[in-house]
Amino acid sequence: MTKKGESLAEKIADDILAMITIDKKFSLGDKLPNENVLSSQLKVSRTTLREAIRILVAHNVLEIQRGKGTFVKRNPSLNDSMKLEELSGFPMDVKDLYEMRLIFEPQSAYYAAKRATDKELERILYYGKLEEEQILKKMDRTEVDQAFHKSIAKATHNEFMNRLMPILYQAIGKGVILSYANEDIVQNTLHDHRMIMEFLAKRDALGAKTAMELHIIHAMRGFGIENE
Numbered sequence: 001m002t003k004k005g006e007s008l009a010e011k012i013a014d015d016i017l018a019m020i021t022i023d024k025k026f027s028l029g030d031k032l033p034n035e036n037v038l039s040s041q042l043k044v045s046r047t048t049l050r051e052a053i054r055i056l057v058a059h060n061v062l063e064i065q066r067g068k069g070t071f072v073k074r075n076p077s078l079n080d081s082m083k084l085e086e087l088s089g090f091p092m093d094v095k096d097l098y099e100m101r102l103i104f105e106p107q108s109a110y111y112a113a114k115r116a117t118d119k120e121l122e123r124i125l126y127y128g129k130l131e132e133e134q135i136l137k138k139m140d141r142t143e144v145d146q147a148f149h150k151s152i153a154k155a156t157h158n159e160f161m162n163r164l165m166p167i168l169y170q171a172i173g174k175g176v177i178l179s180y181a182n183e184d185i186v187q188n189t190l191h192d193h194r195m196i197m198e199f200l201a202k203r204d205a206l207g208a209k210t211a212m213e214l215h216i217i218h219a220m221r222g223f224g225i226e227n228e
Helices: 008-021 035-042 046-058 094-115 118-136 142-154 159-179 183-201 205-222
Strands: 062-065 069-072
Touching (some): 008 035, 008 046, 046 062, 094 205, 142 183
Antiparallel strands (some): 062 069
């Protein structure tokens, strides 16, 4: 399932961007694999790959250094993908942050179920299952949890949601840290994430929205935050 009206090159450009911003396979300044290797990994022709790279160069994501190769541009906006310095500077407590999540993320799950490409859905489910493994092994899951929610936001194909995510990361990060001392929250996260993934896999938009809302409400209750 591809985004309506999107060319194959645009789809591959989006996949490469996700490899940088979500999967963290490449960092700022990193050199991409050579054309043969990358086109094989992405299962496209070199012609399509070149066009995808041209798209990302035009969007200030990649740069081609003659005689050296293609590199991820040292563009700070790739780390936070937005100009929200004023908002990120506000001191927000856990209640404020979770209320923001409750406002935005259920609807994000709704649109992700409707709009996600097959590759985006695959990425969401991958991070959801990886986080489950890390929870069961009692490992630090902060980055994986953020990748799970960021993958959902990206699948909405709504630029504002992608720009908002670094603010929501504050809630996600704080929530993961605080949850370590609360086994009920950890178990709720396991159960809720499974529900979210099941509905997304079925492309059940209303189900995904409800599951995400319940997930955030469960976390808020676990932290003693009243949803008034």
